[in-house]
Every structure is written in structure tokens, then in C-alpha cells.
Amino acid sequence: MIERIHDIYRPADERVRDFNEVEVRLAPEQVREQMLRCHNCGVPFCHGAGCPLGNVIPDFNSAAADGDWLTAWRILSETSFFPEFTCRICPALCEGACCNGVNDDPVMVRQCEKVIVETAFENGWVKPVVPAVRNGKRIAVVGSGPSGLYAAEALNRAGFGVKVFEANHKPGGLLRYGIPDFKLDKRVIDRRISLMRQAGIEFQTDCRIGLDVAGQYLLRNYDAVVLATGTPCARDLNIPGRDLDGVHFALEFLQGQNRVNDGELRTLPVNAKGKRVLIIGGGDTGSDCAGTAIRQGAASVKQVEIMPMPPETRSKSTPWPAWPWMLRTSSSHKEGCEREWNVASDRFLGENGVLTGVEVHSVKWETTSEGKPLKPVAVENSTRVIEADLILLAMGFSGADPKGPAADLQLKFTPRNGLIADPEHHVYTVGDCTTGASLVVRAMADAKKTVQEIIRDLA
Ligand SMILES: Cc1cc2nc3c(=O)[nH]c(=O)nc-3n(C[C@H](O)[C@H](O)[C@H](O)COP(=O)(O)OP(=O)(O)OC[C@H]3O[C@@H](n4cnc5c(N)ncnc54)[C@H](O)[C@@H]3O)c2cc1C
Structure with a gap:
């Protein structure tokens, strides 16, 4: 039986020293073998229920399994104009809907997409598409x-x-x-x-x-x-002490690093070097802050989230083929980010206008019978202080x-x-x-x- 490859990352101790992509590209032979795991299902949920672009996944998986990369590219590029983006950063909703996922690991569609599109670029198959006729509008x-x-x-x-x-x-x-x-x-x-x-x-x-x-x-x-x-417009956390020096929005922090990497800026507007970094918000933006803070040389990195810790496997509240609510551990988390759930923030603390930490308390969640969290309830006597020199607010966007x-x-x-x-x-x-x-x-x-x-x- 062919098992899904799980380790698709450069070694953590190597990758934290640079800003190059953490994921490696699998060899074409590895992808060919992986695509033998695809059953080319009669009713392909990956294509119908999973991919918002309607990518015809079983067909390009099949072509990839045959090593016919040109056909695979033709099928992929028909429904997706920029697969080079999604193959790097899509959470792969298709994989959440893959039939294999019912009792096994899903097919690694995203890695297949990457080999297809990068092979297409290398072979000059990706060309500007100039329309034959302009309509004058x-x-x-x-x-x-x-x-x-x-x-x-x-x-x-x-x-x-x-x-x-x-x-x-x-x-x-x-x-x-x-x-x-x-x-x-x-x-x-x-x-x-x-x-x-x-x-x-x-x-x-x-x-x-x-x-x-x-x-x-x-x-x-x-x-x-x-x-x-x-x-x-990022969601703010308007609790006492919000104006202390050291509380920033996640995007301010992330943007600064990307602009420095690109040479648009010379110095980082927000720098985590040597600091105890606390990220408020347990989502992907928070995880990106963690990876960035680690690369900047933070003394420590912690991420807190008010929601409960998701289950290790697919929650009953999101049965297949729905996108599973479950614990996700990113490459950044594995690089040295501590995580805590059920944490609500009460006030930022500081001295002489400079942030020193945040006072928090724990919450318990009332849940539905399927385990879906409904309402937080404060846990008595759980107030404590998390020390921090830099707090990054990663709580989503308000519209x-x-x-x-x-x-x-x-x-x-x-x-x-x-x-x-x-x-x-x-x-x-x-x-x-x-x-x-x-x-x-x-x-x-x-x-x-x-x-x-x-x-x-x-x-
Ligand atoms: C930190 C972070 C990490 C993320 N990681 C992922 C990920 O790994 N995978 C994933 O699928 N999604 C991820 N997302 C979500 C994803 O980036 C967004 O859903 C997506 O970029 C939205 O695309 P968009 O074109 O609607 O808007 P945006 O990408 O936000 O682009 C809007 C553009 O409009 C421009 N603009 C705004 N107003 C004006 C104006 N008045 N005049 C001219 N230009 C203007 C802005 O400058 C901007 O360039 C992430 C989001 C964040 C914040």
C-alpha cells in the first residue's frame, strides 16, 4: 500500500535561518506514485464539493500518475489561471473532501498541482493569453x-x-x-x-x-x-492599555518583513528580535506571525486563542466531505511556538508607556452535542499575567x-x-x-x- 508522504518541509533548524519557502517540491516520480492513491472516483467530491474553482482533480491526478505532465497542465490550466499560488498556500479544500479521507489520508493534490505547474513553467508551456479579438470595451x-x-x-x-x-x-x-x-x-x-x-x-x-x-x-x-x-480593517482589541508601545496589528508586522525582504523598506517597522512575543489570535495569520518572529530572532513566541483547542481528528460537527474543523499545526508552530487555547485577554500591562504583558483569564466553552463551541464562560480564579514585550493582534478582519x-x-x-x-x-x-x-x-x-x-x- 502506498502511504501519503507527510514530510514536505525543509529541516526546521535550516529553514528558520532564512525566508525561503519552507516546503520542498516533490520529485515527479514521487508525485506519480502518490497519484496512484487517487481512485478517480465516479463522484469526485474533491472537484465538486472541495475546489471552489472546480478543478478537475481526478483527471489531472490521472495524467500525473501516467507522467503525462502536458496533459495534466492542460486540464489544470483550463479551470485555474494561477495554480502556482494555490499550490503553495491553499489549505487544499479538495483534500478535505477527498474520498480517501473517510478512513485514510487524503491524496496530496496540492503537491501534485505544484509539480504540474512548475513543470509547465520550466517547459515554456505557460504563455501569456492574448485574446484573438478585442471587443473595444x-x-x-x-x-x-x-x-x-x-x-x-x-x-x-x-x-x-x-x-x-x-x-x-x-x-x-x-x-x-x-x-x-x-x-x-x-x-x-x-x-x-x-x-x-x-x-x-x-x-x-x-x-x-x-x-x-x-x-x-x-x-x-x-x-x-x-x-x-x-x-x-483588522479587528482590534480595545481593552485597557491598547495604546502602550509594543501592541501592533499582525499585518503591520508581516508587511514590514515582506517589504524589507523585497528592498522596499530598509528597516523593520516592528521588530521581534530579542523580544518575548505574544500573538493574540490562533488562526493562520497568527501562525505566519510566529514564523516571522522566530526568523527575526524573538526570545520566545507564544500564540493564544479564546476558542477551545480543536480535536486532533475531524470533529463530528464537520463530517466528510465538509472542510474539517480539527487541530492544525503549521510548519511555523513546529519551529518553536507555544500555543494555548481558552484564553481571554483583559488588559494590556506596561511601565512608562511600554508594554510588559497582558492580564488574561481562562474560559470554558459550552458546546453542542457534536462538540461545536457555543459560548465562553469565565473560569473562576484563573486570572494571570502573560509577560510580553511585543503583542501582535491577529484576530481577523472586520470587512x-x-x-x-x-x-x-x-x-x-x-x-x-x-x-x-x-x-x-x-x-x-x-x-x-x-x-x-x-x-x-x-x-x-x-x-x-x-x-x-x-x-x-x-x-
Ligand atoms: C497574513 C495572512 C496570511 C494569509 N494566508 C493565506 C494562506 O496561506 N492561504 C490562503 O488561501 N489565504 C490566506 N490568507 C487570505 C488571503 O490572503 C485573502 O483571502 C486574499 O488575499 C483575498 O484576496 P483579495 O484579492 O480579495 O484581497 P487582497 O489580497 O486583500 O487585495 C486587495 C488589494 O486591493 C488594494 N486596494 C484596496 N483599496 C484600494 C484602493 N482604494 N485603490 C487601489 N487599491 C486598493 C490593496 O492594496 C490590495 O492590494 C491570508 C491572509 C493574511 C492576512
Whole structure:
């Protein structure tokens, strides 16, 4: 029986000394063998229930098993325009839905995707897609994260003239400025942007719509405007001591490191070197902070979360083929990050305006019969202090920016602060700004779906 390969990382003591990608690329022979684990199911849940892009996973797995990388690439690239991003950073919803997962490890689809796309690049199979005919219509895309890039590529392929406006110095959104280099090498983004430019897509960076250029100006000068502006507003923790020196948002910290790595900044705006780092928020952003703090030379790194520790295996509340709620231990956690659950923060502590720690208490969770946490209850006499010189707030994002283009274009918001499109006036919204903070693959899938609406509306 062929078992799934689990160790796909560079050794921890080596990788913490640099910001290069932590995952290795499997050899084609290893992937060929792994793909023999795929049953090419009659009803492929990986494709139907798992992948938001609708990747035809069993078919490219089969081609990979045969070592037919060109066919595998053709199948993959038909449904996914940027598999080089997802193969590095997607949590692989497809693997959560893989039939093998019922009683065994799922097929390693993401690693297969990586070998397919990187083989395609190496062989020159990935080419700029220039439309055969231009339809004479022009579309402005605001924001160049994965959803904006996906919309731009899809619209360009459909024959529209596309210009992407981006507030940052370089395109990529959170791919470039949020996700650490050790998960996604930024040369992977540059390589894609270069192809997009060759295909005729224009990029205007350092341009904030709503400030440098009005949203109304875009509406007057383009046939449609696509907002792909993400969710820049991070959730804050407004407890006493919030203004102490040493409490920062996770993105401030992560962005700083990525900009230094890229040469955009010379010094780190927030530096963890020699500090006791506490990350509040137990999700992926927090895990990225841990890996970054460890590489910066933090004295210690701890991550706390108010929610209970997830079960080691799939929770009954998320039965297959749903994405499993279960404990996830990232490569960063394994590099030296201590974790605690059921921790609620009460007040930041400091001396002379400088952070020294946080007072916390423990909570117990009332749960459903399936183990799903419902309500936290404070545990008596559990108040204690966690000492820290740097606290990073990684508690998610509160929705789209109410200012800027959303205000200019008088867009309405959902109850959860997502932008509502206004197709009547040819204003569309894609990605996190409309769905709420999510995943790269979902942001791209949302753009894919919306582009179909745009094509229909502007026909
Ligand atoms: C630290 C971190 C790590 C993550 N890791 C992962 C991961 O490993 N895997 C995964 O699948 N997802 C991950 N995510 C989530 C993922 O990055 C997002 O879901 C995804 O980037 C959303 O894409 P988007 O295009 O909607 O928005 P964004 O990527 O946020 O891009 C929005 C862009 O719009 C620009 N913009 C905003 N306003 C304006 C304006 N007025 N004018 C011009 N430009 C503007 C911004 O500068 C930005 O470039 C992570 C998120 C964070 C914060």
C-alpha cells in the first residue's frame, strides 16, 4: 500500500535561518506514485464539493500518475489561471473532501498541482493569453490581490481592455504584502504579473482610488469598474492599555518583513528580535506571525486563542466531505511556538508607556452535542499575567473599507460589512471585500463567477 508522504518541509533548524519557502517540491516520480492513491472516483467530491474553482482533480491526478505532465497542465490550466499560488498556500479544500479521507489520508493534490505547474513553467508551456479579438470595451479593476488579478486575467482573455489600479507599490495584495515569503516566494507573483502585462493588461501602482483618482472618474472612463479591494480593517482589541508601545496589528508586522525582504523598506517597522512575543489570535495569520518572529530572532513566541483547542481528528460537527474543523499545526508552530487555547485577554500591562504583558483569564466553552463551541464562560480564579514585550493582534478582519471607492460609488454594505455590487451602474465587487476575509482560492473563484456576470451584462 502506498502511504501519503507527510514530510514536505525543509529541516526546521535550516529553514528558520532564512525566508525561503519552507516546503520542498516533490520529485515527479514521487508525485506519480502518490497519484496512484487517487481512485478517480465516479463522484469526485474533491472537484465538486472541495475546489471552489472546480478543478478537475481526478483527471489531472490521472495524467500525473501516467507522467503525462502536458496533459495534466492542460486540464489544470483550463479551470485555474494561477495554480502556482494555490499550490503553495491553499489549505487544499479538495483534500478535505477527498474520498480517501473517510478512513485514510487524503491524496496530496496540492503537491501534485505544484509539480504540474512548475513543470509547465520550466517547459515554456505557460504563455501569456492574448485574446484573438478585442471587443473595444474597457474595464477598471481596483485592487491587485488574487481576486483582482483573477478578474483582470479572465476579462482580458474575454477581449476586454483591462487596467488594474493598485494602492501599493507592487501588485499582489495580501499575496505580496501579507503572506510571508517562506510560504510564497514573491518571484512567483512577479513571474505571473509579467505574463499578464505581456497579455495586454495594464497596471497602475501607487494609486489609491478614492484618493489619487476618484471612483466616479473610473465610472466615467471605463465601461465597468470591478472593486477587489480586500478587507483592510483588522479587528482590534480595545481593552485597557491598547495604546502602550509594543501592541501592533499582525499585518503591520508581516508587511514590514515582506517589504524589507523585497528592498522596499530598509528597516523593520516592528521588530521581534530579542523580544518575548505574544500573538493574540490562533488562526493562520497568527501562525505566519510566529514564523516571522522566530526568523527575526524573538526570545520566545507564544500564540493564544479564546476558542477551545480543536480535536486532533475531524470533529463530528464537520463530517466528510465538509472542510474539517480539527487541530492544525503549521510548519511555523513546529519551529518553536507555544500555543494555548481558552484564553481571554483583559488588559494590556506596561511601565512608562511600554508594554510588559497582558492580564488574561481562562474560559470554558459550552458546546453542542457534536462538540461545536457555543459560548465562553469565565473560569473562576484563573486570572494571570502573560509577560510580553511585543503583542501582535491577529484576530481577523472586520470587512471592507467604508471609505475610498466604496464611498465614491455609494455602494451599500451587507450586515457583515461586505460590499454589495451595483451592476445596474456597472460596478462589481469580487473577493474578500464582498465575501469577507477568506482564502486565496475563494477570492479567485468569486472573481471567476463575477466575470461571467460582467461578460453577460456588457454583451
Ligand atoms: C497574513 C495572512 C496570511 C494569509 N494566508 C493565506 C494562506 O496561506 N492561504 C490562503 O488561501 N489565504 C490566506 N490568507 C487570505 C488571503 O490572503 C485573502 O483571502 C486574499 O488575499 C483575498 O484576496 P483579495 O484579492 O480579495 O484581497 P487582497 O489580497 O486583500 O487585495 C486587495 C488589494 O486591493 C488594494 N486596494 C484596496 N483599496 C484600494 C484602493 N482604494 N485603490 C487601489 N487599491 C486598493 C490593496 O492594496 C490590495 O492590494 C491570508 C491572509 C493574511 C492576512
